Amino acid sequence: MHAIQLDGVVKEYTSHGEVVQAVKGVTLDIAEGEFFSLLGPSGCGKTTTMRMIAGFEEPTRGSVRLHGEDVTNVPPNKRDVNMVFQSYALFPHMNVWDNVAFGLKQKKVPTADIQRRVGEILEIVDLKGREKRRPREMSGGQQQRVALARALVNHPRALLLDEPLGALDLKLRQAMQLELKRIQREVGITFVYVTHDQSEALTMSDRIAVMNDGLVEQLADPRTIYERPASPFVAGFIGTSNLLSGTAVAGVVKLGEGRVLVPGQDGDVTVTVRPEKITICPDRPEGEISAVPGKVDEVVYLGTYNSYTVRLADGAEVTVFQQNAVDATLTAERGDSVWLSWQPQHSYVIGS
Amino acid sequence: MRSRLTPYLLALPSWIWLGAFLVVPLAAMASVSTQSGNVIDGFVQTFSFGNYADAISQYSPQLLRSLWYGGAATLAMVLIGYPVAYWIAFRGGNRKATYLFLLLLPFFVSFVLRTISWNFMLSGDGILLGPLKDWGLLPSDFQITATAFAVISGLTYNWLPFMILPIYVSLERVDPRVMEAAHDLYASRTTVFRKIVLPLSLPGVFAGVLMTFVPAVADPINAAVLGGTNNTMIGNIISTLYLTNANYPAAAALSFSLMAVLLVGIFVYARALGTENVLEAAAR
Numbered sequence: 192m193h194a195i196q197l198d199g200v201v202k203e204y205t206s207h208g209e210v211v212q213a214v215k216g217v218t219l220d221i222a223e224g225e226f227f228s229l230l231g232p233s234g235c236g237k238t239t240t241m242r243m244i245a246g247f248e249e250p251t252r253g254s255v256r257l258h259g260e261d262v263t264n265v266p267p268n269k270r271d272v273n274m275v276f277q278s279y280a281l282f283p284h285m286n287v288w289d290n291v292a293f294g295l296k297q298k299k300v301p302t303a304d305i306q307r308r309v310g311e312i313l314e315i316v317d318l319k320g321r322e323k324r325r326p327r328e329m330s331g332g333q334q335q336r337v338a339l340a341r342a343l344v345n346h347p348r349a350l351l352l353d354e355p356l357g358a359l360d361l362k363l364r365q366a367m368q369l370e371l372k373r374i375q376r377e378v379g380i381t382f383v384y385v386t387h388d389q390s391e392a393l394t395m396s397d398r399i400a401v402m403n404d405g406l407v408e409q410l411a412d413p414r415t416i417y418e419r420p421a422s423p424f425v426a427g428f429i430g431t432s433n434l435l436s437g438t439a440v441a442g443v444v445k446l447g448e449g450r451v452l453v454p455g456q457d458g459d460v461t462v463t464v465r466p467e468k469i470t471i472c473p474d475r476p477e478g479e480i481s482a483v484p485g486k487v488d489e490v491v492y493l494g495t496y497n498s499y500t501v502r503l504a505d506g507a508e509v510t511v512f513q514q515n516a517v518d519a520t521l522t523a524e525r526g527d528s529v530w531l532s533w534q535p536q537h538s539y540v541i542g543s
Numbered sequence: 544m545r546s547r548l549t550p551y552l553l554a555l556p557s558w559i560w561l562g563a564f565l566v567v568p569l570a571a572m573a574s575v576s577t578q579s580g581n582v583i584d585g586f587v588q589t590f591s592f593g594n595y596a597d598a599i600s601q602y603s604p605q606l607l608r609s610l611w612y613g614g615a616a617t618l619a620m621v622l623i624g625y626p627v628a629y630w631i632a633f634r635g636g637n638r639k640a641t642y643l644f645l646l647l648l649p650f651f652v653s654f655v656l657r658t659i660s661w662n663f664m665l666s667g668d669g670i671l672l673g674p675l676k677d678w679g680l681l682p683s684d685f686q687i688t689a690t691a692f693a694v695i696s697g698l699t700y701n702w703l704p705f706m707i708l709p710i711y712v713s714l715e716r717v718d719p720r721v722m723e724a725a726h727d728l729y730a731s732r733t734t735v736f737r738k739i740v741l742p743l744s745l746p747g748v749f750a751g752v753l754m755t756f757v758p759a760v761a762d763p764i765n766a767a768v769l770g771g772t773n774n775t776m777i778g779n780i781i782s783t784l785y786l787t788n789a790n791y792p793a794a795a796a797l798s799f800s801l802m803a804v805l806l807v808g809i810f811v812y813a814r815a816l817g818t819e820n821v822l823e824a825a826a827r
Binding site for chain 2 (some may be wrong): 245246247256266267268269273276277278280281282283284293295297298341342345
């Protein structure tokens with residue numbers, strides 16, 4: 192049974208007399224208990240898609256199903272999903288307890304059950320003893336956990352999270368990512384997570400839908416998205432990635448003096464290779480590997496690793512990450528002529 | 544120079560202003576209120592606190608009527624003003640500024656003129672009632688002016704924007720996401736209003752009531768223009784005592800009595816409604 196199914200969902204707005212398509216036809220099946228992310232740049236339609244699942248927007252075309260039941264035109268208060276807002280949207284005039292109990296009170300849950308369930312969820316999100324606090328008396332991280340508890344306490348069939356960590360600083364965000372994953376495992380509820388932060392999506396998700404311009408570009412698990420991007424957009428959006436274009440003849444793309452091995456490919460291809468898969472060395476390496484010559488344009492020291500920008504003969508830029516391991520020495524400097532090499536399996540031909 | 548004194552120095556002109564034009568006249572008035580004498584022989588300070596007892600016993604009907612007219616007008620302003628403020632705040636789109644401007648447009652015409660034009664509209668053979676009477680829809684002796692209704696309507700009309708603006712400001716500050724969050728947590732549209740929007744806008748209603756009730760109670764113009772002789776308010780009495788009878792001590796004593804009544808009323812009102820407990824209670 193799918194927790195959430197979107198079928199050909201389109202959302203159009205009229206703005207200054209012109210019809211704008213925010214979502215251009217999204218079809219998704221989200222499984223029960225899955226941690227599912229909608230990932231994309233701002234304006235890609237990910238938030239609109241989520242708001243259609245929550246019921247705040249009605250699709251212009253297409254349908255939304257929750258556990259098989261068509262809810263396309265059902266208002267948010269009659270849908271068994273809850274949302275965690277980017278700005279938390281806590282009720283400023285209520286204390287933590289009343290915020291969290293709000294949904295249960297609306298559902299007319301018996302008072303004794305409300306007491307028990309609010310207490311339990313506050314324990315899970317580590318806010319016990321702060322029941323009487325007002326939202327504005329709490330830190331961003333605490334408010335975030337109140338928002339989470341307020342939604343989770345209702346045991347929704349799915350929890351929708353709209354960039355819930357966006358307002359937190361880096362350290363807290365990383366801690367909350369693991370925290371969210373733990374809570375999701377603990378309560379076993381389907382999470383739909385909207386974010387523009389690819390590392391967040393990669394860290395937490397079971398599956399990711401990468402969206403661009405109102406459409407899903409790729410829907411896969413994090414490893415596949417990262418290692419085998421379906422389009423240049425996905426390759427560029429997820430992490431740093433190098434794109435090399437050329438014509439393959441019997442599995443080899445000639446690039447000046449160098450070559451890129453693309454086993455089994457013929458014709459025009461775009462190849463991606465991740466920066467951390469590339470080795471940098473002064474001389475042409477031996478063996479059945481991809482190797483291209485270039486000149487070091489920039490070296491940036493980034494603590495755990497160095498980032499090199501290398502310009503190839505045809506003008507293309509290639510980024511290389513090299514780990515600062517115990518035995519690593521700075522192998523190249525600005526202006527050096529170098530060879531870049533990588534194993535054939537790390538070349539990925541986009542769309543293959 | 545950015546010393547710790549800067550804020551105080553910046554506030555100095557307003558303190559001087561308040562001292563010269565509020566505190567000094569008030570003190571002078573307080574002194575006048577206990578003097579005795581008449582305008583020809585002059586007034587001397589005799590500490591006659593009996594002026595207060597006289598003023599209150601003689602004019603308590605007008606004082607009570609003023610509180611009742613002012614209160615009724617304030618209530619009417621809340622009932623009319625809240626929906627208007629709500630509509631502008633949540634349905635005004637990108638024309639909010641225009642609507643607010645339209646709301647203030649009548650203020651480009653003098654207060655007295657506006658009230659007189661109401662008299663013109665409401666009078667027995669005016670543009671509203673005249674035709675209705677000609678068509679036989681109303682009895683020919685029907686009148687609105689010179690009734691309590693006319694005075695309360697006039698007060699409501701004249702101070703309505705001062706009710707709408709603070710309510711609008713408080714509604715405007717309600718985060719739409721907070722309303723969505725409540726809607727998402729199984730609250731119907733009505734419940735969202737009752738549990739979220741209304742409690743969060745109460746500070747605006749509170750401010751609006753303060754800003755309108757006091758001037759409405761003390762206003763002399765509406766009763767004079769629209770009220771005829773049987774609906775005199777305390778403001779009319781004070782201005783007659785002062786301008787016509789030249790009985791300055793009585794006018795001053797009556798003014799201070801009115802001020803005392805209003806201050807006590809406001810204090811009680813603020814204690815009862817101005818605290819966060821009310822917001823929490825309203826949210827339950």
